[in-house]
Structures are given as structure tokens and as C-alpha cells.
Amino acid sequence: MYDVLVIGAGPTGLALAVDLARRGVRALVVERAEGLFPGSRGKGVQPRTREVLDDLGVGEAIAAAGGPYPVAMVWQDGVRQGEHQMFDDSEEPGDSPYREPWMVPQWRTQQILAARLAELGGEVAFGRELVGITQDGEGVTADFA
Numbered sequence: 001m002y003d004v005l006v007i008g009a010g011p012t013g014l015a016l017a018v019d020l021a022r023r024g025v026r027a028l029v030v031e032r033a034e035g036l037f038p039g040s041r042g043k044g045v046q047p048r049t050r051e052v053l054d055d056l057g058v059g060e061a062i063a064a065a066g067g068p069y070p071v072a073m074v075w076q077d078g079v080r081q082g083e084h085q086m087f088d089d090s091e092e093p094g095d096s097p098y099r100e101p102w103m104v105p106q107w108r109t110q111q112i113l114a115a116r117l118a119e120l121g122g123e124v125a126f127g128r129e130l131v132g133i134t135q136d137g138e139g140v141t142a143d144f145a
């Protein structure tokens, strides 16, 4: 019996599970894949995301795992035409401690969140796909493939 069932161990599910675990809410994350997604979809995180990750207790690990975005190169017919900054860093950051995105692959962010979840006593059940739910006055029953 869990208070919350989180479907999917992507960055959203893992971040939610960390937030619940640190508040003492008993939650189970269920992921249909056999492990965390190993590929790199997201290449980096935005300043506001870094603030959230700080709050979840993984800011230092994210900082250590990544770095600033590199300068982008422009090529035509195999000849380098020049370069440009991918992000405009001239804007004032306001009250955010960060002013630019941080390049860290999504798979690494997920590993870091999963490690934080384990540290807080949370769990991920891999290899289980939610296929249905039923609800009554007592609670919700989940069915898995």
C-alpha cells in the first residue's frame, strides 16, 4: 500500500518522487522499462530548473556533472563560417542565482535524481507497465502487465 503511485521514472516522475519522499509521503515509482532511459534527449537544463534541482538536494551533483554550453559553430560546404553564442547572457538574471542553461545529459540528471530518491528511502519498480486502474471508496487499485 502506497499513498502515491508515480507512473514513469523519467525526470518528471523522479523529481516528483524525490519531493514526496523528502516530505515523508510513501510513494512508489513504476517504470515499464527495465532501467532508466540511457539515451540523451535533453542536453541541458534551464536556470529555473537548476533552482528546483537545488531545492531537491541535487544541485551540487548537477553542477559537477555538467558545464556551460559551448560556443556554436556555423559551417557551410565544409568551411567554418563563424561562431555564435547559443544563449544571450546579457540579460540580468533577476533574483535567480543562475543566468544561463547548464549542459548536462538527461540520462545523467535522471541517475542523479534516482540516487537522491534511493538516499531518501524511495523506490523505483522497473519492468512494470501500468495497464489500468480501478477506484473505490477505499482507494485506487493499479493493474500492471
Ligand SMILES: Cc1cc2nc3c(=O)[nH]c(=O)nc-3n(C[C@H](O)[C@H](O)[C@H](O)COP(=O)(O)OP(=O)(O)OC[C@H]3O[C@@H](n4cnc5c(N)ncnc54)[C@H](O)[C@@H]3O)c2cc1C
Pocket (backbone or CB within 6 Å): 007, 008, 009, 010, 011, 012, 013, 030, 031, 032, 033, 037, 041, 042, 043, 044, 045, 046, 106, 128, 129, 130, 131
Ligand atoms: C530531441 C529532444 C531533445 C530534448 N532536449 C531537451 C533539453 O535540452 N532540455 C530539456 O530540459 N528537455 C529536453 N527535451 C525534453 C525532455 O526530454 C522531456 O521534457 C522529458 O523527457 C520529459 O520527462 P517526463 O518524465 O515527463 O517523460 P519521459 O522522459 O518520457 O518519461 C516517461 C516515463 O514513463 C514511462 N511510462 C510511460 N507509460 C508508462 C506506463 N503505462 N507504465 C509504466 N511506465 C510508463 C516511460 O517508459 C518513460 O520512462 C528534449 C526532448 C527531445 C525528444
